[in-house]
Amino acid sequence: MRVTIIVDDNMVFVEGKSRRVDCAALVANNIHAVQWYADIGEIEFGSVFNPDTKTLMRQPNQSITDFSSFQTYVDAWEVENAAQELIELEYAEQHARNLARNEEARQQNAALMLLPQDVQMQMMAEKSAVLAELAAITEQKRVEHWQTLSPEQQQQIISQAKGSY
Numbered sequence: 263m264r265v266t267i268i269v270d271d272n273m274v275f276v277e278g279k280s281r282r283v284d285c286a287a288l289v290a291n292n293i294h295a296v297q298w299y300a301d302i303g304e305i306e307f308g309s310v311f312n313p314d315t316k317t318l319m320r321q322p323n324q325s326i327t328d329f330s331s332f333q334t335y336v337d338a339w340e341v342e343n344a345a346q347e348l349i350e351l352e353y354a355e356q357h358a359r360n361l362a363r364n365e366e367a368r369q370q371n372a373a374l375m376l377l378p379q380d381v382q383m384q385m386m387a388e389k390s391a392v393l394a395e396l397a398a399i400t401e402q403k404r405v406e407h408w409q410t411l412s413p414e415q416q417q418q419i420i421s422q423a424k425g426s427y
Contacts, residue, residue: 265298267335269308274339281342283335292321298329 266275267285274283288296294308303326309318374382408416 263298263300263336265296265303265329265332265336267296267332269293269295274335276336276339276343279343281339281346283338283342285335296332296335298326298332302327303329 264275264277267273267283267288268275269285269288272282272285273280274285292308292310293305295306297303297306305324305326307321307323309320311317312319374385377385411419
């Protein structure tokens, strides 16, 4: 398994796929990155300021043959990866549903265009009548709700509405 841990970026790469993982615990050991190549690897250390020479110094990379102390970061990567794949799957399913709805609407529109114009006009009028009926129901509900309010509540709403102009 190929793994790269980039501490400063809180990123873990497994087989080239990156996921954000909290790597803060590695900062205390001045670890910049960890590279793992199936059965060997190396720890890359960050630079440290040397006050005597007033320069940045970097200790050499450390070869490793045991990855177990870094396995928790791969485990966290697996959790993040599973969550991300679930999100991607849900997105793909929603996208497929949207495409199907769009195709259905396209087919309905194409079929509508084949109808004689007077039939199209009748269907549009019926649709408009249904929409007007829904608007009337909505208005009726608003009136009914308004009537349940106290005069003080009504005045408060009127004042707020005037303030928004």
